[in-house]
Every structure is written in C-alpha cells, then in structure tokens.
Amino acid sequence: MVGAKMLLEAFEKEFEIPLVRFADPQFLGSPPEEMRASFKTILTRDRAHLANAGLRISIKSLDRFLAAIENPDAAMSEWVDKADELHRIIQDELEDIELWQVSQAQLKYLDTDPFGLIEQNKFASAWRDIEGAGRCVAFDCGTACVFHLMRVMEVGLRALGSSLNNPDLDPKRNPTWETILRKSDDELRKPLKDRSPEWRSDDGFFSTATANLRAVKDAWRNPTLHVERDYTPSDAEDVWTAVRAFMRYLAKKLG
Numbered sequence: 314m315v316g317a318k319m320l321l322e323a324f325e326k327e328f329e330i331p332l333v334r335f336a337d338p339q340f341l342g343s344p345p346e347e348m349r350a351s352f353k354t355i356l357t358r359d360r361a362h363l364a365n366a367g368l369r370i371s372i373k374s375l376d377r378f379l380a381a382i383e384n385p386d387a388a389m390s391e392w393v394d395k396a397d398e399l400h401r402i403i404q405d406e407l408e409d410i411e412l413w414q415v416s417q418a419q420l421k422y423l424d425t426d427p428f429g430l431i432e433q434n435k436f437a438s439a440w441r442d443i444e445g446a447g448r449c450v451a452f453d454c455g456t457a458c459v460f461h462l463m464r465v466m467e468v469g470l471r472a473l474g475s476s477l478n479n480p481d482l483d484p485k486r487n488p489t490w491e492t493i494l495r496k497s498d499d500e501l502r503k504p505l506k507d508r509s510p511e512w513r514s515d516d517g518f519f520s521t522a523t524a525n526l527r528a529v530k531d532a533w534r535n536p537t538l539h540v541e542r543d544y545t546p547s548d549a550e551d552v553w554t555a556v557r558a559f560m561r562y563l564a565k566k567l568g
Contacts, residue, residue: 344389352392353382368406374399415451422447428557435568436560439468443560446553455549456542459533462549462556466490466529469560472567473497473522476511490530497523518566525562529555 356379363372378395381387421427427447430436446461470493477496500512501520512519532555544552 343385343387344392349382353379356382363403366410368403371399371403371406374402413452419451422451422553428560430560430564430568433564433568435564436468436472439465439560450546450549450553453546455544455546458549459544459552462552465556465560469556469563469567470526472563473526476509476519476567478509478511490526494523494526494530497526515566522559522562525555525559529559531555 356375360372360375360379363375374395378392378399381391381395415423424447425444426432428439428443430443431440442461442464446458446465449455449458449461470490474493474496477493477500479496481492481496497519500508501523505513505516508516529552532551
C-alpha cells in the first residue's frame with residue numbers, strides 16, 4: 314500500500330512533468346531511445362510496488378504502458394494516454410484500500426527480529442510468535458499481543474526448567490512460570506554443591522534469569538488469563554519489554 318503511494322509520487326516527479334513537456338506537437342513521433350530506456354527502468358521498478366500493494370488492475374495497466382514503450386512505432390501521445398490511464402487506475406484502486414498508520418514509536422515492534430534471537434539463532438520455535446506479538450502491539454491489539462507472548466514465554470520456561478534437571482518439570486506437562494519460579498528459588502537456596510550441574514556452573518547467570526522471570530510475572534500481574542481480562546496497549550508494552558529481556562538473557566546461555 315505504501316508502495317502504491319510511492320508510485321503516485323513517482324508519476325508526479327518522473328512521468329507527468331516530462332510527458333506533458335514532450336506532448337508538444339514536435340514530439341508526437343516516436344520518443345528518443347534514451348527516454349524509452351529510462352521509462353522502462355522506472356516502470357519495471359514500480360511494478361514491484363504495485364504487486365506489493367495488491368493492485369492487480371493497475372499492474373495490467375502498467376503492463377500496457379510497458380508494451381507501448383517497447384513498441385518502436387508507438388508515438389509519444391500514446392505514452393501520455395497510457396500514463397494518464399495508469400495514474401487514474403491506481404487512484405481508483407487505492408480508494409478501495411484501507412491504510413493503517415503506525416507511529417514512529419511503534420515501528421520497532423515491526424522489526425523482523427525485534428528480540429534479536431534470529432540473529433543469534435536461538436529459540437527458533439518462538440520466532441513466529443514474537444513476530445505476531447510485535448504486529449499486535451504495533452496495531453494496539455494488547456490482549457492478542459499478550460497471548461502470543463505467553464507462547465514465547467513457554468519456550469523460555471521449558472529451557473530454564475530443563476536446566477534444573479527436575480523430573481517434576483516435564484515439558485509435556487506444561488509447567489507454569491509460577492512452578493518454574495518456585496523451583497528456581499528453591500535451587501538458589503541450596504548450597505552451591507547441591508545444585509544441578511548447570512546451575513552450579515554459573516550461579517550469576519541463573520540468579521539473574523530468575524530475577525528476570527520474576528520481572529515478567531510482575532509485568533503480567535495475573536499469570537492465569539481469563540476471558541474477563543483484557544490487556545491495554547500499555548499493558549502489552551510492559552509485558553513485551555519484560556519478556557524480551559527474559560528471552561534475550563536466556564539466549565546468552567540456553568536455547
């Protein structure tokens with residue numbers, strides 16, 4: 314959709330002015346070859362914008378314009394007609410498209426890797442839900458964002474739970490973060506020599522991971538979701554920030 318608007322601007326800057334200028338009777342013959350090559354490059358480039366915007370009728374009009382450009386016998390007047398037609402069709406199709414505006418502050422949620430986990434190749438099973446959560450918070454769908462983040466948290470919780478080597482934390486039983494947090498606190502209360510091998514090897518990492526998990530719990534405020542509970546965009550942003558910090562920290566050692 315943005316691409317279609319860019320194309321309209323391109324017409325104003327690259328098509329309408331030169332075409333009007335060359336519509337003078339002295340240019341009614343076949344356009345010069347360098348102009349043909351230039352317009353072909355522009356149209357080929359902007360065809361991709363139309364495709365991304367889903368403007369199928371406009372693409373057909375653009376292809377007719379391209380055919381006129383590639384026809385050595387086509388006069389400049391035909392180019393002008395094709396440009397006018399394409400411009401009108403793009404405008405007509407845009408009238409039937411609803412455009413959404415995302416504020417500058419929310420663009421970060423639409424990044425392809427907002428948690429930085431793809432770059433690290435960590436927690437691949439959470440990537441799709443992180444992307445979904447980002448889209449939801451960018452478009453003010455707070456409750457939907459939180460549901461996606463619940464699934465992201467489960468990936469992180471399973472990784473943290475596995476590091477405890479506790480049979481009561483079988484991933485197939487979907488242990489809640491309350492359970493993981495309680496077991497993590499229990500592990501930290503043990504003497505270092507009695508902890509699981511992973512926790513014994515890096516006390517600082519797992520202590521901080523537990524603190525981050527507690528921060529997520531505080532941001533969520535109500536770990537058990539009921540249909541009566543809605544999350545505002547502001548709520549969702551708080552949960553997003555906490556879950557992102559938790560997952561990025563876990564990625565340093567787990568995942």
